[in-house]
Amino acid sequence: MMWKDLFCVLRLTKVASKHKFWAVLIIAFKFMYFITIMFYWRISQDSGDKTQHHNLPTDVMCPHLPTPITRWSPHSSKDIYFLETSERTNPNFLFMCSVESAARVHPELKIVILMKGLVNYNNTLPKHLGISFFSCFPNLEIKPLDLNELFSNTPLIRWYSLAQQRWEPYFLPILSDACRIAIMWKYGGIYLDTDFIVLKNLKNLINTLGIQSKYVLNGAFLSFEPKHKFIQLCMEEFVNNYNRWIWGHQGPQLFTRMFKKWCAIRSLQSSTSCKGVTTFPQEAFYPIHWQDWRKYYEVTNASELPKLFKNTYAVHVWNMKSQGKQFEITSETLLAQLHSKYCPSTYSLMKTYL
Numbered sequence: 338m339m340w341k342d343l344f345c346v347l348r349l350t351k352v353a354s355k356h357k358f359w360a361v362l363i364i365a366f367k368f369m370y371f372i373t374i375m376f377y378w379r380i381s382q383d384s385g386d387k388t389q390h391h392n393l394p395t396d397v398m399c400p401h402l403p404t405p406i407t408r409w410s411p412h413s414s415k416d417i418y419f420l421e422t423s424e425r426t427n428p429n430f431l432f433m434c435s436v437e438s439a440a441r442v443h444p445e446l447k448i449v450i451l452m453k454g455l456v457n458y459n460n461t462l463p464k465h466l467g468i469s470f471f472s473c474f475p476n477l478e479i480k481p482l483d484l485n486e487l488f489s490n491t492p493l494i495r496w497y498s499l500a501q502q503r504w505e506p507y508f509l510p511i512l513s514d515a516c517r518i519a520i521m522w523k524y525g526g527i528y529l530d531t532d533f534i535v536l537k538n539l540k541n542l543i544n545t546l547g548i549q550s551k552y553v554l555n556g557a558f559l560s561f562e563p564k565h566k567f568i569q570l571c572m573e574e575f576v577n578n579y580n581r582w583i584w585g586h587q588g589p590q591l592f593t594r595m596f597k598k599w600c601a602i603r604s605l606q607s608s609t610s611c612k613g614v615t616t617f618p619q620e621a622f623y624p625i626h627w628q629d630w631r632k633y634y635e636v637t638n639a640s641e642l643p644k645l646f647k648n649t650y651a652v653h654v655w656n657m658k659s660q661g662k663q664f665e666i667t668s669e670t671l672l673a674q675l676h677s678k679y680c681p682s683t684y685s686l687m688k689t690y691l
Contacts, residue, residue, distance in 0.1 A: 493575065527540075
């Protein structure tokens with residue numbers, strides 16, 4: 338094996354020496370891509386969203402919420418989970434919109450927000466506008482995200498123990514990837530990224546995930562029964578085929594690999610359902626491709642929305658791409674219209690304080 342590796346290195350060196358210009362260009366591109374990703378996650382973890390939270394009040398008058406036909410039952414077996422895996426405890430307006438839209442559409446389900454930054458608050462909640470706003474919803478619970486407890490008795494505890502002892506270039510997104518599959522395994526229910534806007538009820542979607550594009554699945558939305566074999570295999574794959582250097586390897590690429598193995602297929606077009614696991618088409622959760630994320634900030638005729646989201650359960654906004662980009666609150670941009678319709682209380686707060 339050692340001689341084989343040495344031969345590969347020598348061969349690569351020989352090829353690179355013949356194509357110096359292209360080799361330098363590729364290395365420079367990779368370096369800049371890496372720096373960009375690192376910068377984004379540093380901004381997300383350390384600074385939060387300072388522009389949205391500067392001088393905001395820490396308390397909010399609870400909005401009038403319509404009386405639901407069906408009330409949340411504390412004995413419900415299907416909860417909706419949101420995660421904050423950084424140290425942030427001040428939810429931004431998009432996070433608030435995601436939670437509000439889910440709570441309004443699912444008054445019969447419990448909404449659980451797990452925040453890593455709350456571990457140090459000793460059973461108290463920090464004073465932030467978003468935290469105060471969340472407390473207005475009777476079916477919502479905010480809890481600390483205890484990572485050791487979450488990963489205990491799963492294959493992920495071994496990865497987490499090692500990850501804390503070495504440098505991980507994409508630690509935050511990978512940690513989020515690990516947390517969501519651990520939650521699905523232990524508790525089941527529904528997981529949503531904090532940049533979703535929920536349009537329709539999700540409770541009847543069982544053992545499902547969404548297709549992001551023709552070739553890739555995505556775990557930004559997950560809905561599984563607890564202790565499901567597919568999620569168990571995903572945890573094992575996460576650890577056994579771990580690669581901290583490739584963006585998405587532990588997230589979308591992991592779900593794509595595992596579904597192909599699960600169904601014994603080579604292409605996602607070969608099957609959308611097998612052995613009890615179903616993939617929903619792109620328009621169900623990712624109606625606008627990540628490369629077209631700017632469409633959310635473009636003016637859209639209101640009459641086009643029903644057609645655009647006819648087959649959509651929840652809209653993924655691709656906040657990673659639009660980080661820091663603002664839209665005019667009272668505009669007719671697509672994102673403003675989604676806020677106005679599906680998270681009206683958050684939208685009202687935005688109009689007041691932004």
